[in-house]
Every structure is written in C-alpha cells, then in structure tokens.
Amino acid sequence: MDQIAVHQDSATSTDWPVAIYRTLKDFGVAQLSYVPDAGHSKLIKLSHADGAIKTTVLTTEEEGVALSAGAWLGGDRAVLLMQSSGVGNCVNMLSLMASCRFPLLTLVTMRGEWAEFNPWQIPMGRATPHAFEIMGVTVLRLDNPDDAEEVISAAASLAYDGDQQVAVLISQRMIGRKKWTKETH
Amino acid sequence: MSAPIGTLDRRAAVKALLADRGDLLVISGLGSSSYDVFDAGEHPGNFYLWGAMGGAAMMGLGLALAQPKRPVLVITGDGEQLMGIGSLLTIATKQPGNLSIAVLDNGHFGETGMQLSHSGLGAKLEVIASGAGIGSVSDIADMAGIERFRASLRDTGGGPRLARIRIAAGEVERALPPRDGTYLKNRFRAHLGLAVS
Numbered sequence: 001m002d003q004i005a006v007h008q009d010s011a012t013s014t015d016w017p018v019a020i021y022r023t024l025k026d027f028g029v030a031q032l033s034y035v036p037d038a039g040h041s042k043l044i045k046l047s048h049a050d051g052a053i054k055t056t057v058l059t060t061e062e063e064g065v066a067l068s069a070g071a072w073l074g075g076d077r078a079v080l081l082m083q084s085s086g087v088g089n090c091v092n093m094l095s096l097m098a099s100c101r102f103p104l105l106t107l108v109t110m111r112g113e114w115a116e117f118n119p120w121q122i123p124m125g126r127a128t129p130h131a132f133e134i135m136g137v138t139v140l141r142l143d144n145p146d147d148a149e150e151v152i153s154a155a156a157s158l159a160y161d162g163d164q165q166v167a168v169l170i171s172q173r174m175i176g177r178k179k180w181t182k183e184t185h
Numbered sequence: 186m187s188a189p190i191g192t193l194d195r196r197a198a199v200k201a202l203l204a205d206r207g208d209l210l211v212i213s214g215l216g217s218s219s220y221d222v223f224d225a226g227e228h229p230g231n232f233y234l235w236g237a238m239g240g241a242a243m244m245g246l247g248l249a250l251a252q253p254k255r256p257v258l259v260i261t262g263d264g265e266q267l268m269g270i271g272s273l274l275t276i277a278t279k280q281p282g283n284l285s286i287a288v289l290d291n292g293h294f295g296e297t298g299m300q301l302s303h304s305g306l307g308a309k310l311e312v313i314a315s316g317a318g319i320g321s322v323s324d325i326a327d328m329a330g331i332e333r334f335r336a337s338l339r340d341t342g343g344g345p346r347l348a349r350i351r352i353a354a355g356e357v358e359r360a361l362p363p364r365d366g367t368y369l370k371n372r373f374r375a376h377l378g379l380a381v382s
Contacts, residue, residue, distance in 0.1 A: 031250060054250045056279055059271030066240030066269075070212070070247025073232060073370065075379045078247065096237035096244075100366030163382055 016174065017042035019148035020107065027156040029105075030054060030076040033064040037083035039109030039175040044081065061086035062093035069102045077160055080106040084113075084128040084169070085121060094135035097165045104137070104165035105156055114172035128169065137165040145174055190292040190305065191326055191351025198350055199260060200225040201331045202287060202338075207256075209338060210248060210373075214241035214261025216296040218289055222260055223362035229376035232369055233362040239269030242286055246276050249284035249344075252377065256283050256338050263290040263304040270313065276345050277318030283341035286314075287334070291354040299354065314347040321346040 021043055024032070032047045033056040034040060047055045054076075058064050064080035071078035082090075087108060097104045111118075112125020129139045138158060142151045155166045199221040203211070211231045213222040218241075219233040234241055245259035266273075266288050276284065292305025304310060311322040325331060325348050334348045363369060371381045 031247065054279070056246070056250075056275060059274050062240070063243045063269070063272050063275055066237060066243035066272075067247040069237075069240075070244035070249075071251050072247075073244070073373050073377075074210075074248040074251025075374070075377060076247070076251035093237055093240055096234075096240060096366075099236060100370045102370065161382065 016142075016145040016148040017046070019145075020152050021046045023149050023152040023156065024053075024079055025050075026153070027160060028077055029079050029156075031056070031067070031071045031078035032081065033058050033067050033078065034081035035059075035061050035064070035083070035086050037081070037109045038178070039083065039170065040081045040107070043107075061089045064106075065090050065093040065104065066096060068104050069096055069100065072102050077103070078105070080104070081109075082106065083109045084111050084125045087128045087131045087167075088124055091131055091135055094132075094137060094165065098136050101163045102165075103159040103163055104167075105159040106167045107152070107170060108167055109170045109175055110172040112172070115177050116172070117178060125172075132167045135165075137167050140166065140168045141171065142168050143171040143173065189354060190290055191353060193326065193328070193331070193350060193352045195221050195289055195291070195352040196224055196357060198289070198328070198331050198352060201328060202258070202260070202335050204335065206230075207339065210252065210255050210257045212241050212245045212248065212257070212259045214238075214259070214265035216262060216265070217357065218261045218265065219362055220357070220360045221289070224360040227362070229372045231362075232373050235364050235366070238265055239272070241265055242269055242272040242276060245284055245286065246272070246279060246281060249281040250279065253281070253283055254341060256285070256341050257281075258338060259284070259286045261286070261288060262295065263288055263292065263310060264294045264296075264302050266310060267303050267308070273314050273317040273319060273347070280318075280320075280345060282344045284344045285334075285338050285346040285348070287348050287350055289352050290349050291352045293354050295354070295356075309349070311347060311349040319345050319347050323348045324351070325349065326351045 068078040112121035249257040
C-alpha cells in the first residue's frame with residue numbers, strides 16, 4: 001500500500017483523487033505540473049503513470065502558472081497542483097493569466113485550517129483564498145469527497161470554456177490528520 | 186565597475202537569430218528582449234511578454250511540450266532568466282528537444298537604471314544551465330556563434346539548449362510591440378490553427 005495512505009487516517013473511504021483524475025481526463029487535460037504535497041500524492045502518481053499527460057515537477061509554484069499559459073498557447077489544457085503554502089508564490093505570475101485571459105485550473109490542498117499541528121502553516125493557509133481573490137482568481141471549495149467530480153468539473157468548465165482562472169481549495173479535513181510519528185497520535 | 190560582458194549589438198543578434206525562421210515559435214521576455222524580437226519583424230508566431238518576470242522559459246516549456254514538432258525559442262534577458270532560475274532545472278527534467286533559450290546577457294538590469302545583475306557580478310548562466318541538466322549550452326560572443334546557434338534551432342531533437350549571448354550594455358531605442366495580451370494569445374493560437382474561444 002501507499003505509504004502516505006498508511007500514515008494518514010483519511011476522513012472518508014471515498015477515493016477522491018481518482019475521481020479528480022477521471023474528471024481531468026474527461027476534460028482532456030494534457031499537462032499537469034506540481035509542487036509535491038502529500039494530499040496530492042495519489043493524483044501525482046496517476047499522472048506520472050499516464051502517458052497522455054505530460055507531468056512536470058516544479059521548483060516553485062509560479063513556474064506552473066507560466067507553464068499553464070504556454071501549454072494553452074500551444075493547444076494543451078493544463079492543471080497545476082500545489083499546497084496552500086505555495087499560493088503566495090504565484091501572485092505576480094497570476095498577472096500573466098489575467099492580462100491575457102489565459103485559463104488556469106489549480107487544485108490546492110489546504111494546510112493550516114483543520115486540526116493543524118504546525119503553526120508555521122497557519123498564516124499562509126488563512127491567507128490562501130484572499131491571495132487568489134486579490135488577483136481575480138475564482139475560488140471554489142471542495143469540502144466533501146463525494147463532490148469531487150462535480151466541483152472539479154465545474155472548475156474545469158469555468159477555466160477552459162470560460163477563459164477564467166480558477167482555484168479549487170481542497171479541505172484539509174478531506175486529507176486527514178497528519179500523524180507525525182508511527183507510535184503516537 | 187566590472188568589465189563589459191560583450192560587444193554584440195542586441196538588435197543585430199536577434200535579427201540574425203530570427204532570419205529564415207521557418208516554423209519557429211518565439212516567446213520573448215519582458216523589456217528589451219520583447220522590443221528586440223518585435224524590431225526583427227512582426228510575426229503571429231511571436232508572443233511578447235510585457236510582465237510575468239521570470240516566466241518566459243516556463244512558458245516556452247509549456248508551449249514546447251504542447252507542440253513537440255515545432256521548434257520553440259525563448260529570447261530573454263539575463264535579469265528575466267535570473268528571476269526564474271529554477272525553471273532551468275524544471276526544463277531539464279523534461280528534456281524538451283524542441284526548446285531553446287537565448288539569454289541576451291549584458292550583465293545589467295537594463296530597464297531599471299542599468300544596475301549590475303548577478304551575471305554582471307560573476308554568475309555564469311551557461312554553467313548554471315549545464316549544472317541544471319541542460320545538455321546543450323553555449324557561450325556566444327560573435328555573429329558566427331549566433332549563426333551556429335540559429336542553424337541548430339531547426340533540429341527539434343537536439344534540445345533543450347541554452348545560449349548565453351554576450352551583448353553590449355548600451356541603451357537601444359525602444360520598439361514597442363502590441364501590449365494587449367488577449368490579442369497576442371488569440372493571434373498566436375490562430376497561427377497554430379487552434380480554435381479561438
């Protein structure tokens with residue numbers, strides 16, 4: 001089994017990363033870029049294993065914003081995965097998307113909002129929706145695993161058909177409490 | 186002050202790079218690089234950045250991955266590339282054979298008062314690119330080198346490439362390309378036969 005899954009008690013039995021993957025496939029997403037996050041690890045694995053999705057690991061999140069713009073120029077739909085701590089890195093690069101009305105779909109796993117153990121995660125987690133909104137990005141929430149397909153589908157339509165920049169914030173509650181050791185809770 | 190990095194005329198260098206461009210697609214970094222590309226000749230396969238500092242090479246990567254049969258050339262300055270220096274590592278992980286990056290290096294931040302850049306203070310962009318995993322790097326100081334680099338661009342299996350092009354640091358008259366990003370985007374996509382939404 002996936003070691004990450006072993007280390008986290010999921011809030012649900014629903015396999016929402018697979019639902020997200022299938023929805024992205026339905027929309028013909030051809031490029032996926034990411035800064036790793038444990039909450040996205042399953043989707044990242046699925047993407048790497050899919051020969052039809054060009055999957056790119058980034059050194060910092062704003063690279064993925066510019067990558068998404070270039071992908072669209074060349075006819076590819078792209079999606080960017082990150083965790084909330086990386087959202088602030090993207091602020092200036094989001095000007096590119098607004099100035100050119102480039103579609104952007106980014107899926108953000110939240111930290112700092114639900115049973116957070118690490119106080120260092122809290123300021124950026126709290127600022128995450130605002131950091132997007134000040135740059136004109138539409139923010140949607142995914143709080144319930146059963147809603148994954150519907151929310152991602154709505155976000156993808158808004159991005160790729162509506163030429164909008166859209167962020168889906170995936171609740172930390174869905175990802176589950178992070179266990180810091182095997183022995184203690 | 187440090188010794189000048191180079192003597193090449195930036196306009197002449199870019200014009201030579203884009204001669205007989207064929208199916209080359211071009212992304213230009215903000216500032217003088219966009220002016221140079223525009224001055225070399227308007228083309229629907231040009232996308233001029235007016236912002237997004239540090240993003241030109243990554244935009245080139247997204248485009249190169251989407252259009253693997255077309256050669257893609259990013260033309261940018263040392264300051265712009267330095268702000269997105271990590272993108273060289275990211276590009277190397279994908280090894281896009283059709284992507285080339287030309288860094289017009291004058292060792293200065295030309296748009297903002299000619300302050301010395303990290304390159305002007307000793308950083309070697311072609312060495313950094315090599316260390317990042319970009320296999321084909323060159324350090325170009327004359328027009329013969331420009332011509333060799335230009336000839337290599339057509340080989341869409343030979344990249345990724347990065348050329349550090351040593352240009353003179355003098356001010357050049359501005360040549361201003363269109364600033365409407367949506368127009369530039371739609372024009373570029375139409376050039377590739379893609380639907381305009």
